[in-house]
Amino acid sequence: MTNEVPDFGTLYDLTEKDSDKTLHLAIILQALLDLSKPKEPSESLETVLHRDQASAWVFCSIGVTCENFEATCELAGLEPKVVRSFAIKTITSENANEIRRKINSFL
Helix, strand or coil, rough: CCCCCCCCHHHHHHHCHHHHHHHHHHHHHHHHHHHHHCCCCCCCHHHHHHHHHHHHHCCCCHHHHHHHHHHHHHHHHCCHHHHHHHHHHHEEEEEEEHHHHHHHHHH
């Protein structure tokens, strides 16, 4: 794990501010929240499913799911590789709760 907190403001600053891009950015941010939700012993199956689906969507490399993720990133004005890199930094950070708090503040 790393202590480095990814710079969420930088990811947000990479987007132009218009309603279509904002919508697609919100989809990506929700996936990042689902993906980075800490595992808990008593969590619901729905939470596990959301985490697994978000992970599959962000980190897929081929197929329709990959095409959907990449199209969503492009419509948000972001490079898919940048979003994937940010996701990796988020889930490996020791400060994941702080990152999740910042993501929530944008939604």
